Amino acid sequence: MIALGLEGSANKLGIGLIRHDMSTTPPTVTILSNVRHTYHPPPGEGFLPKDTAQHHRAHILELIRNALDEAKITPKDISVICFTKGPGMGGPLTSVATVARTLALMWNKELVGVNHCVGHIEMGRQITGAQNPVVLYVSGGNTQVIAYAEKRYRIFGEALDIAVGNCLDRFARVLNLPNDPAPGYNIEQLAKKGTKLIDLPYTVKGMDVSFSGVLSYIEANAKAWLASGEYTAADMCFSLQETVFAMLVETTERAMAHIGSREVLIVGGVGCNMRLQEMMGQMAEQREGGMVYATDERFCIDNGIMIAQAGMLAYQTGYTTPLDKTWCTQRFRTDEVFAAWRE
Missing domain, CATH: 3.30.420.40 (ATPase, nucleotide binding domain)
Incomplete structure (x- = not known):
């Protein structure tokens, strides 16, 4: 077939x-x-x-x-x-x-x-072989923490406003970064050069997250920080990634504890981000037998x-x-x- x-x-x-x-x-x-x-x-x-x-x-x-x-x-x-x-x-x-x-x-x-x-x-499950994972679905239009139960994929938590990919993409526009191959990818590469962690708004509400506040705050201050030399564009990309990814790791870990799963499957375009995979892996290592599954850009x-x-x-x-x-x-x-x- x-x-x-x-x-x-x-x-x-x-x-x-x-x-x-x-x-x-x-x-x-x-x-x-x-x-x-x-x-x-x-x-x-x-x-x-x-x-x-x-x-x-x-x-x-x-x-x-x-x-x-x-x-x-x-x-x-x-x-x-x-x-x-x-x-x-x-x-x-x-x-x-x-x-x-x-x-x-x-x-x-x-x-x-x-x-x-x-x-x-389903593509993530097929490629990685993950059996019954907590799924973190992160893309330009969606952010959801999901687990399977009784013939449906149940949403345990999600973004209350904008998706994490949309948050990263919109900040890339503030910095006038190219859209090729993807604005989120260009933020990821620039973040590797960041050395200063900026204290940004961190909004987790139960199992849900909110990204509009952190985006508004960093957008409002970006020009002033660049003009004064207090923070570089790389510092801002680094800080934005660290903050929003920490929010996602927190809610994913709670879902793992709730259903008793040791597996996390990261899917969606933002799932290609190596720093997100690294942070999720660090969390999983602290849980006995924890495993993180992800795919490359062909499938995420x-x-x-x-x-x-x-x-x-x-x-x-x-x-x-x-x-x-x-x-x-x-x-x-x-x-x-x-x-x-x-x-």
Whole structure:
């Protein structure tokens, strides 16, 4: 069985093809292709839904052809077409869903609408082999602490305002850092040169976190600090990372204690950050037998293969999305998905 996955919920357009060999137990999973194209706005600017949707429309057909060529298959070999139903930006989501519907009609294939967050989780579980971890999902649009229970991914805590990735991206604009390859990546590299830790607002409310306060504070003071020479841009990036990541580690550890898990799986684009992985690892070492799992940029950054993987798992349980239900939603909660494939 082969699934085609189409992802375009934000500025990254990803196409993936994955094969599940059903003759083995559990099925043998083979990644056939995983191609991606990213929309980069100019430095100091964010990506707007209209421009991002236009980017996706301009590149999606070429990427699909490239994915099929790389996998050395034809459309008749595909069992199901999977697309991101949400959450995400309305314009880009709709552009990709339209292509998925068109291909399904042209090729006479069934469709599966996939929750973007669940796609990250299932891809992370597949790549790392994590069995039943507490999941820290951190990206430009989402920040959630998640654990599985009774056929659903339960949200233990989340950002009350902006996501951690959005916080980092917006501060990158203040410093006029490039958006290529990603503003968060450029902050991470600059933070390695920081030597002074600035006392920034730290907001944890139970299991939830808030990033708008720390962002507002550092934005308001950045120019003055740079002008006076009190702190460098590297110091600010270093301090911002240390503060927001400490908040995430704190809430993740509480979730681990609550469910009795020794595993942490970090997924989402911010999950590529090596300092976040290092801080989480230090926490896990202090818990007996603690383990941290993470993937590299091929799978933690938005990609089509994660949508194919989650869609295939749902499809194997008999789930499909009727054509009249293939609309997209910008708000699609992780815990709304019935994970029938989980034991």
